[in-house]
Amino acid sequence: MLKKHLYKYAVYSFTFSGFLIFVSCVPQSKYSAPKFEIPDSYRTQDSLKVSNDSTNIADIDWKSFFEDAQLLSLIEKGLEYNFDIQTALKNIEIADQKIRQTKLEWLPSLGMDMGNISYQYRSENYYGTPSSNYYKHKGSDAPAKMYVNSAQYISGLSLSWELDIWGKIKSKNIEALAQYLQTHEAKKAIQTELIAKIAEGYYNLLLLDAQMEVAETNYELTKNTLRIVELQRDAGQITSLAIQQTKNQMLVAKALIPSLKQQIAVQENAISLLTGQFPQDIERQAKLATVEYEETLSAGVPLYMVNYRPDVKAAELELKAKNAAVGVAQTNRYPELTIDLSGGVNSMLGKNWFNIPGSLFGSVIGKLAAPVFNKRKLKTDFEVAKLERNKAEINLQKTVYTAITEVTDALNNLSTIDEQIEIAEEQVSTSRLGVKQSNLLFNSGYATYIEVINAQKNMLDNELNLNKLKQNKLLSRVQLYKSLGGGWK
Structure with missing residues (x-):
């Protein structure tokens, strides 16, 4: 009776102590999103007509944002064959395999011993004697040297189950899920970057085409001027110096042509690589001056915008994963409750191996x-995990601030581009008129060849500058679209 009471007392004491440990040690690793101060609107120039609605171009996918059919075809090809995209898809598959494994962490581990035959050999100086009475069963005495001290024939099943009393497995699942979702956001970020690079490369090709037209037109113009100057030199009206200076201006325009051809080939090769193709010609149907796009801009409010940025989402998922890792590191410091079950057949003699029930065994x-x-390893792991979580929170804040800054920069780039284009168009118009008038005056003897050369040089520079500004507007729109998240939801 006394033994019975002592047993009950021990059980109750153990249960009560375990309850106190459980209450005091349950990990506190629930995730709560950090709060940052985010401005209500972007810092932009007053001249920019931007609507700060909740609906913005971040809601528009790339198929609707870009209108050039050839560009859309290149983007589709890039999203299918680009090597970085394919790598991102493999990363998603890897993360998917890991999360499948993590979901089964709560299940017990089951092992099978199909046929374990064990012999232990000893010699006469061994401190013991044949403990299993093996030779007694054999009907003979143990030899003096290298006798079989014991023999075992075992087959059975073993089951080990760690009870998740502290939520370790739950924390591991949260961590794995966050890492899995991170791979999807990483894929979106790569897609956004890829689309932006293809669009920028395509618009650069349109710029190079436009610059080629300017260079070829200016070259033909200076060739005609050179012929007129040569005629005047032959007539003794001007010196050979005029020939040299006019020819030099012609060669400036001529030198642009092979340089632009080289740049076009390099850009086509770059786009081919982005689309997962070998170097090839890139078809262009549109021209820089005829690219169509929606003029109305709506960047949305910053708080709404950050919900679309893949890098912001990935940074928050990283914080969730690090927070869950804190929970895992914390539970590693607590007691583990494990239940081990085993059972099967065990025999000293092979002939009795499967003699049931005589060879059955089991244990709990x-x-x-x-x-x-x-x-101090476990405490160090726990403290490091908390510091890693703090780093992830800092990185999230940095990513949010960077996102808002990039949108602001893109908006500011667009704020004065139309005004710059308007001024550049006026410069081009003026310089073209100057070239026309200088040629008329030169042919009439009222202007010198220097004035003609300067007028042609100004026109070349102004036309090249205008084309560059038009491309800058297209690139700024691409950067704005990219900075707003690329239309991925």
Whole structure:
């Protein structure tokens, strides 16, 4: 009776102590999103007509944002064959395999011993004697040297189950899920970057085509001027110096042509690589001056915008993963409750191996193991995990601030581009008129060849500058679209 009461007392004491440990040690790793101060609107120039609605171009996918059919075809090809995209898809598959494994962490581990045959050999100086009475069963005495001390024939199943009393497995699942979702956001970020690069490369090709037209037109114009100057030199009206200076201006325009051809080939090769193709010609149907796009801009409010940025989402998922890792590191410091079950057949003699029920065995072990001193490793892991979580929170804040800054920069780039284009168009118009008038005056003897050369040089520079500004507007729109998240939801 006394033994019975002592047993009950021990059980109750153990249960109560375990309850106190559980209450005091349950990890506190629930995620709560950090709060940052985000401005209500972007810092932009007053001249920019931007609507700060909740609906913005971040809601528009790339198929609707870009209107050039050839550009859309290149983007589709890039999204299908680009090597970085293919790598991102493999990363998603890897993360998917990991999360499938993590979901089964709560299940017990089951092992099977199909046929374990064990012989232990000893010699006469061994401190013991044949403990299994093996030779007694054999009907003979144990030899003096290298006798079989024991023999075992075992087949069975073993099951080990760690009870998730602290939520370790739950934290691991949260961490794995966050990492899995990160791979999807990484894919979106790569897609956004890829679309922007293809669009920028395509618009650069249109710029190079436009610059080629300017260079070829200016070259033909200076060739005609050179012929007129040569005629005047032959008539003794001007010196050979005029020939040299006019020819030099012609060669300036002529030198642009092979340089532009080289740049076009390099840009076509770059786009081919982005689309996962070998170097090839890139078809262009549109011209720089005829590219169509929606003039109305709506960047949305910053708080709404950050919900679309893949890098912002990925940074927050990283914070969630690091927070869950804190929970895992914390639970590693607590006792582990494990239940081990095993059973099967066990025999000293092979002939009795499957003699049932005589060879049956089984065991049930409940184990509560707690780390006591592990050279501070577990505490270090826990403290490092908390610091990694702090780093992830800082990185999230940096990513949010960077996103808002990039949108602001893109808006500011667009704020004065139309005014710059308007001024450049006026410069081109004036310089073209100057070339026309200088040629008329030169042919009439009222202007010198220097004035003609300067007028042609100004026209060349102004036309090249105008084309560059038109491309800058297209690139600024691409950067704005990219900075707003690329239309991925």
